[in-house]
Amino acid sequence: QSALTQPPSASGSPGQSVTISCTGTSSDIGYYNYVSWYQQHPGKAPKLLIYEVTKRPSGVPDRFSGSKSDNTASLTVSGLQAEDEADYYCISYEGSKTLVFGGGTKLTVL
Amino acid sequence: EVQLLESGGDLVQPGGSLRLSCAASGLTFSSYSMTWVRQAPGKGLQWVSSISGGGGTTYYSDSVKGRFTISRDNSNNALYLQMDRLRAEDTAVYYCAKTFTSTMWYRGFDLWGQGTLVTVSS
Numbered sequence: 001q002s003a004l005t006q007p008p009s010a011s012g013s014p015g016q017s018v019t020i021s022c023t024g025t026s027s028d029i030g031y032y033n034y035v036s037w038y039q040q041h042p043g044k045a046p047k048l049l050i051y052e053v054t055k056r057p058s059g060v061p062d063r064f065s066g067s068k069s070d071n072t073a074s075l076t077v078s079g080l081q082a083e084d085e086a087d088y089y090c091i092s093y094e095g096s097k098t099l100v101f102g103g104g105t106k107l108t109v110l
Numbered sequence: 111e112v113q114l115l116e117s118g119g120d121l122v123q124p125g126g127s128l129r130l131s132c133a134a135s136g137l138t139f140s141s142y143s144m145t146w147v148r149q150a151p152g153k154g155l156q157w158v159s160s161i162s163g164g165g166g167t168t169y170y171s172d173s174v175k176g177r178f179t180i181s182r183d184n185s186n187n188a189l190y191l192q193m194d195r196l197r198a199e200d201t202a203v204y205y206c207a208k209t210f211t212s213t214m215w216y217r218g219f220d221l222w223g224q225g226t227l228v229t230v231s232s
Contacts, residue, residue, distance in 0.1 A: 046222055101156060
């Protein structure tokens with residue numbers, strides 16, 4: 001159960017767009033369309049932003065979008081707002097009835 | 111209101127046992143797979159274990175397999191995690207989380223509890 005690779009940090013100014021990558025292998029992200037993304041503010045529980053690579057739950061602003069290419073999934077936050085400053089995590093199904101998580105990316109809004 | 115509420119976290123010695131609970135309200139509990147996810151202090155999220163809606167199928171990460179047991183009581187809308195032979199590296203906040211469906215537990219977790227802290231230390 002190897003971890004997915006995320007950049008430890010990302011940043012952008014209000015109104016800009018930022019993309020966070022999540023790199024796995026041909027056994028997880030590259031094979032399955034079960035990638036989800038979560039936002040976590042300090043001291044709070046994670047919140048689902050994206051599931052099944054591109055789908056957005058009701059209530060999540062369309063400023064958040066997901067995509068995938070080969071073994072890498074990406075989360076794009078458009079029109080950055082101050083409240084977007086948080087930690088972001090990706091998760092992928094790995095088959096063999098296991099899940100793998102990314103190490104997290106701390107997004108700073110400058 | 112739809113919510114999950116964990117309890118049972120405590121300070122326990124290495125080698126000890128602890129049972130966590132997650133009380134669900136405002137949803138048809140048996141219709142959803144449930145999962146435990148943990149987060150060590152200052153660290154990232156880690157999958158621990160999942161269970162199908164009916165409770166008949168369970169899944170575990172390698173790090174807890176053979177030591178932890180996930181179960182559920184659908185009549186009481188409750189999820190459990192029995193943790194045995196605890197180690198220092200099990201120290202973390204433990205969250206319970208709900209999936210969209212009864213069987214495809216890996217689709218995504220759309221509802222989380224607030225977490226309960228487990229500290230393993232002598």
